[in-house]
Amino acid sequence: MSGQQAFLDAALAHLGPRGITCDADLVEPWLTDWRGRFQGRARAMASPANTQELSALVRLCAQHAIPIVPQGGNSGMAGGATPDQSGEAVLLSLRRMNTIADVDVEGRQVTCGAGVILEVLHEAAAAEGLRFPLTLGGKGSATVGGLISTNAGGTQVLRHGSMRSLVLGLEAVLADGQVFSTLTPLKKDNRGFDLKQLLIGSEGTLGIVTAATLKLVPAGADRLVIWAGLPTVQAARALLLHCEDVAGEALEGFEVLPQASLEAVLDHMPTARPPLAGIHPWHALIEVVADSTHADRLRDTCETMLEDAFRKELLDDAVIAANEAQADAFWLIRDTIAPAERERGPAVQHDISVPVARMPDFIDMAIRELGAAWPGTEVVAFGHLGDGNIHLHVIAPGGAERTRWQETEGKRISRHVHDLVTDWDGSISAEHGIGQLKRDELARLGDPVALHLMRQIKSALDPSGILNPGKLV
Known part of the structure; x- marks a missing residue:
């Protein structure tokens, strides 16, 4: 029996027929990255149902020296979840690990599997009057594990930070199959290194994220979304500072885009309408939120904020979304910039x-x-x-x-x-993230001391180099 067949037989015994496949029709769609820049090959695609199955698979891969390429929703931008052309790697799909535990309303947190899709997480939190304060255009495909592995940001970092700020606890399978778990979060814990932060943003090169405990915040009682037309990007910066002074922590999003991006979206999406009349060199999309205590003053705050901005000549025109449908339409324009550009x-x-x-x-x-x-x-x-x-x-x-x-x-x-x-x-x-797209550029431009430390950490945690080889470092 060949070594490959022995591995596949053992993997089948651990994972069952749903957990491992070599069927080219099933594997092929996941071998190309979202942007179409990278295409690879894999000896099989593994889809474990839980952490125990994944741990057994990793031990098996370590025994046979088989590389593992973890993948969530395959919506990454840097080729970090695409195997190379050798065909040696196992493509690891975490999409079956998609359970969401009961939302802890009092603790404002939720524990969920790495395969949970971001939009599903949003819905689960909303059902309990809470929200997970990170969103991005790919929320319908991006998974929790992928967001953690790349330390994703999105449009609410201004107020809530990136994934590093939102991960309270973490579970991951290491290169030897051991399970590292800090899923129960502590407000204060001074027992040495914060190891979960080492795994966040490591792109699957140090360990494979399987579950996380995530921070939730109260659902906003109200929000107002503003579209502003601006003469320059410097004016946008001045308007941002003005909005921060007036709205404070209620300012949750501040995005900018040029007229060319708006026009690309309008061409791509015929049902879309320009938020403002006329042409403006730059545009700002602003979101201000309020809890139940301040909801009744939100509109007054935003109107005052805009009146003062006009008086200070920080903008040329602006409109407050009349309702939630229009607010969503404004955000849809922002989220459609990337697909609209692809058509060009x-x-x-x-x-x-x-x-x-x-x-x-x-x-x-x-x-x-x-x-x-x-x-x-x-x-x-x-x-x-x-x-x-x-x-x-x-x-x-x-x-x-x-x-x-x-x-x-x-x-x-x-x-x-x-x-x-x-x-x-x-x-x-x-x-x-860095993935394979920017790996060589990081090596060329990165701080030599930082790169040396990263390589030492990689060598210590994954001495055989089986975890997502060719990515990051």
Whole structure:
């Protein structure tokens, strides 16, 4: 019996027929990343139903020296959940591990499996009058495990932080099959390293997240969503500071996008309508929320905030969504920027951050410099201005062949963008992770001491290198 057959037989014994498959028709859809940049092969796809089955599988993989590539909703942006072309790896689907324990209303927390889809988690929390305060455009496919493994951000980081701030407890299977668990959270625990934070953002290279206890917050009694037209991105920064002064912690979201992104969405989605009349170089999408104590004053607060902004000439026009349907329509425009852009042809995307106060000047500089260096391209910047994270995309000239352009000019553009970001004391990955897309760039630009420490940690926790090889470090 071959070694591969022996492994598959043993895996079948541990996982059952639902837990392991080599059927190409079932495996094939999960071998390409969401953006279509990376495609791999796998000897099998494993789908354990619980932590015990996964632990047994990992022990088996360690015994046979078989790489493991964990995958949640396969909605990542950096190729971190796609195997390489060798066909040696087992693709590990965590989608069956999707149970949600009873929501702890008093403790404002919930324990759930890594395969729980973000939108389902939102619904479970809402049913108890609570909410999980992280959302993003891919909420219908992104899973809890993937969000934790990439330390996802989204549109509410301004108030609630990224996943690092929302994970209270964690369970993970390590490279030798041991189960690390801190699912019961403690307000104070000073017993050495906070090991769960080591696993958050490690992209499955140190351990495989199986479950988490997550922070919930009270459901807002009311919210108002504002769309504002602005003359410059510097005006957007000034408006953000003004909104923070007036609304304080009630300010939950502040997104910016240029006119070009709005027009791309309107072309892509014929049912969409522009929120404002006329053309504005920049737009801001603002969300302000209130609990039951302050709900009756929310509209007055927002109207005062906008009146003062007009008086200070911080904006050109603005509208408050008339109802929840219109508020959702405003957010749908923001969430549709990425798919609308995909229709326009090849592009290279950069998920970058610089110090918050410097972001407007960085945007202006980058658009000007990239446009001059690569004539015919279109440079767009949009995203989370409030936390210094902008998605800087460079769209290829018309008629460019996707793969060839991305592998030639696209790579040169990305290298230049990353150099600019590094010169401005920023990060080449603000929220999407490193994966395989930015691995070499991290090695080129990362702090040597930090890279050395990361490699030492990887070697200590995964000495055989079977956990998501070729990613991050």
